[in-house]
Amino acid sequence: MHWQNSSVHTADCAIIRALREPTGLVQASAGEWDVIIRQGRRADLLARLHWTLEQTGVLNTLPEATRAHLESAQVIARKQAGAVKWEVRKICQALVNIGAPLILLKGAAYCMGGLMASQGRIFSDVDIMVPKTCIDQVEAALMLHGWVATQHDAYDQRYYRTWMHEIPPLMHLKRQSVIDVHHAILPETARLKPDPALLLAAAQAIPSEPGLFTLAPADMVLHSASHLFCGEFEHGLRDLSDIDLLLREFDTVAGFWDDLVPRAQRLDLARPLYYALHWAVRLFATPVPSPVLHEIDACARPSTPAKQLMNTLLQRALVPDHVSCHDALSVPARGLLYARAHWLRMPAHLLAYHLAHKALFPPHSAAN
Amino acid sequence: MAELRRRLAGPGIYLSMGAFVTHVQSAIPSVAEGIHQIYHDAQILEEQRFADFHVALERPASHRRWLRPQVIFRFDGYTPFKPLPVNQAFALFEWGLNWCITTHAHQYLIIHAAVIEKEGFAAILPAPPGSGKSTLTAGLVNRGWRLLSDELGLISKAGLIQPVARPVSLKNESIEVIRHFASEACIGRVVKDTLKGTVSHMRAPTESVVRAHEQARPAWVVFPKFDTGTAATLKPMAPAQAFLGLARNAFNYSLLAEDGFRRLATLMDTTTAYSFHYGNLEEAASVFNALAEQQRAYG
Numbered sequence: 001m002h003w004q005n006s007s008v009h010t011a012d013c014a015i016i017r018a019l020r021e022p023t024g025l026v027q028a029s030a031g032e033w034d035v036i037i038r039q040g041r042r043a044d045l046l047a048r049l050h051w052t053l054e055q056t057g058v059l060n061t062l063p064e065a066t067r068a069h070l071e072s073a074q075v076i077a078r079k080q081a082g083a084v085k086w087e088v089r090k091i092c093q094a095l096v097n098i099g100a101p102l103i104l105l106k107g108a109a110y111c112m113g114g115l116m117a118s119q120g121r122i123f124s125d126v127d128i129m130v131p132k133t134c135i136d137q138v139e140a141a142l143m144l145h146g147w148v149a150t151q152h153d154a155y156d157q158r159y160y161r162t163w164m165h166e167i168p169p170l171m172h173l174k175r176q177s178v179i180d181v182h183h184a185i186l187p188e189t190a191r192l193k194p195d196p197a198l199l200l201a202a203a204q205a206i207p208s209e210p211g212l213f214t215l216a217p218a219d220m221v222l223h224s225a226s227h228l229f230c231g232e233f234e235h236g237l238r239d240l241s242d243i244d245l246l247l248r249e250f251d252t253v254a255g256f257w258d259d260l261v262p263r264a265q266r267l268d269l270a271r272p273l274y275y276a277l278h279w280a281v282r283l284f285a286t287p288v289p290s291p292v293l294h295e296i297d298a299c300a301r302p303s304t305p306a307k308q309l310m311n312t313l314l315q316r317a318l319v320p321d322h323v324s325c326h327d328a329l330s331v332p333a334r335g336l337l338y339a340r341a342h343w344l345r346m347p348a349h350l351l352a353y354h355l356a357h358k359a360l361f362p363p364h365s366a367a368n
Numbered sequence: 369m370a371e372l373r374r375r376l377a378g379p380g381i382y383l384s385m386g387a388f389v390t391h392v393q394s395a396i397p398s399v400a401e402g403i404h405q406i407y408h409d410a411q412i413l414e415e416q417r418f419a420d421f422h423v424a425l426e427r428p429a430s431h432r433r434w435l436r437p438q439v440i441f442r443f444d445g446y447t448p449f450k451p452l453p454v455n456q457a458f459a460l461f462e463w464g465l466n467w468c469i470t471t472h473a474h475q476y477l478i479i480h481a482a483v484i485e486k487e488g489f490a491a492i493l494p495a496p497p498g499s500g501k502s503t504l505t506a507g508l509v510n511r512g513w514r515l516l517s518d519e520l521g522l523i524s525k526a527g528l529i530q531p532v533a534r535p536v537s538l539k540n541e542s543i544e545v546i547r548h549f550a551s552e553a554c555i556g557r558v559v560k561d562t563l564k565g566t567v568s569h570m571r572a573p574t575e576s577v578v579r580a581h582e583q584a585r586p587a588w589v590v591f592p593k594f595d596t597g598t599a600a601t602l603k604p605m606a607p608a609q610a611f612l613g614l615a616r617n618a619f620n621y622s623l624l625a626e627d628g629f630r631r632l633a634t635l636m637d638t639t640t641a642y643s644f645h646y647g648n649l650e651e652a653a654s655v656f657n658a659l660a661e662q663q664r665a666y667g
Contacts, residue, residue, distance in 0.1 A: 034418045034419060068473070068475045
């Protein structure tokens with residue numbers, strides 16, 4: 001079983017290598033494919049691998065049993081992309097009279113904007129952003145059109161409405177689809193404070209979709225980076241793969257690389273961008289120009305001990321949560337990053353209050 | 369058997385079942401016994417290879433392990449179901465495999481149906497539980513029909529049926545009915561009080577297992593219904609009605625979207641649809657044999 005429990009060297013992880021060097025898969029053995037499919041399934045990256053192999057012309061050289069798993073994942077991704085488009089149309093109809101720009105975030109933005117990062121992507125919910133001044137109107141309009149609150153606990157409602165960057169998720173009564181309505185990209189209580197007004201001002205209309213906007217290219221990258229490196233790593237590798245594809249796509253946008261680091265500094269997101277660029281280069285060989293790497297290093301490189309600690313944690317959290325990638329530190333690494341995410345979301349006194357409340361009044365599902 | 373048990377408890381075995389290879393690990397004796405008895409003719413491979421599914425049946429480490437021992441089904445480390453009493457371990461293995469296929473094999477249009485074949489022509493028997501589909505299937509495969517699948521009809525892109533040579537699941541009275549109808553049938557351990565009542569599994573006929581890589585062309589879609597005391601009656605069914613019946617019984621019809629529609633439309637163009645009421649297996653077998661004879665004679 002030499003390929004199981006293999007080294008934790010992240011860049012050598014089978015699914016990451018497959019996505020980075022797809023042409024190398026022509027020679028992959030059955031045993032190697034076994035691990036690639038399992039890791040890719042766990043990381044929700046099989047459909048993306050399907051797309052990558054289609055692009056590079058490798059798909060038709062694969063053994064039939066392997067290709068079947070990639071095709072199966074692609075069927076799900078294609079259906080989800082269709083469902084997201086349908087949901088976005090419905091949201092648009094619900095909000096037509098609000099008069100505020102409807103900005104799509106993350107997967108929905110990649111999908112409606114026709115970006116490469118939507119290819120082979122698995123979606124969980126639709127994320128939208130509206131100005132904070134409109135948020136009550138938006139919520140009311142969505143409720144009129146069948147979306148209802150999912151968080152019924154009074155404390156959770158307050159948690160979202162007072163401290164978070166979004167209102168409690170809304171679920172559609174009939175379709176069970178979930179919308180996250182944001183007014184900012186990080187919690188109001190978070191240590192980093194990207195100004196939502198700057199994001200709104202730079203938002204760009206999607207040419208083929210009247211009334212729909214995405215964040216500006218640099219802001220899309222920064223949002224994805226902040227989501228990943230200030231948040232949770234459940235879809236860590238998928239999110240980093242999104243960042244890789246965004247950077248490759250925006251490579252041709254005039255001024256993109258020149259503006260990226262200054263924009264990160266303005267939005268208080270230089271540190272997440274530092275991690276995003278370095279890890280994208282390291283795992284996906286993303287062609288980031290070296291002046292950009294120097295520029296981000298100069299303004300956002302952590303101290304050496306902090307960097308070493310983060311490397312130790314990230315190399316375990318960015319690989320698929322699969323037995324073939326686990327080592328003795330995998331569980332503590334994910335735990336520490338989870339704690340770090342909370343630490344970054346709230347100042348200490350609020351965090352202590354929040355955790356104490358959750359411990360004293362556990363949600364029903366946990367209490368049972 | 370001792371060797372099988374040892375391998376299952378250790379590195380696991382690779383069980384070939386037509387369309388899929390499953391890597392199985394379990395230290396539970398009834399799983400080894402079930403595989404030994406019910407997958408008797410299946411290819412069991414020991415060499416490490418590509419497996420479509422990696423599954424394990426384990427005893428969860430909880431306080432219940434002494435009072436009411438349980439079993440959990442793991443899919444590559446992930447646990448999709450709640451634990452069951454340990455005496456249902458082999459049934460859980462079978463149900464778990466159904467789940468593996470219906471959630472991961474969308475290269476096929478997957479219909480909740482039995483499929484049997486004779487003289488190169490396949491009959492798809494879609495039906496909700498309780499329609500007597502498995503009983504009819506178990507009966508016919510003991511009267512010269514080849515078993516392609518008992519639960520999951522897999523329709524390939526080319527419109528052919530891909531066999532999955534797995535056991536036939538029998539429930540409640542049908543266990544005795546099949547014992548009586550085909551004394552040579554190998555029926556495994558009977559487990560009472562499961563979610564589906566009393567269940568057991570019948571070994572797939574050897575020829576079905578040996579020919580598990582041979583796809584078949586569908587010729588008929590037959591919706592069976594068991595009614596005690598009814599004479600066997602085969603009634604032509606309008607293609608549109610059969611189409612809807614198939615779509616209702618498909619696991620991934622809406623997931624496949626236009627492709628799913630096209631595959632069903634092609635299926636309706638190339639098959640004849642019937643509804644079939646029967647009250648007696650011998651009669652049912654002669655109706656199906658006549659159908660096959662007619663097809664062979666006239667094409």
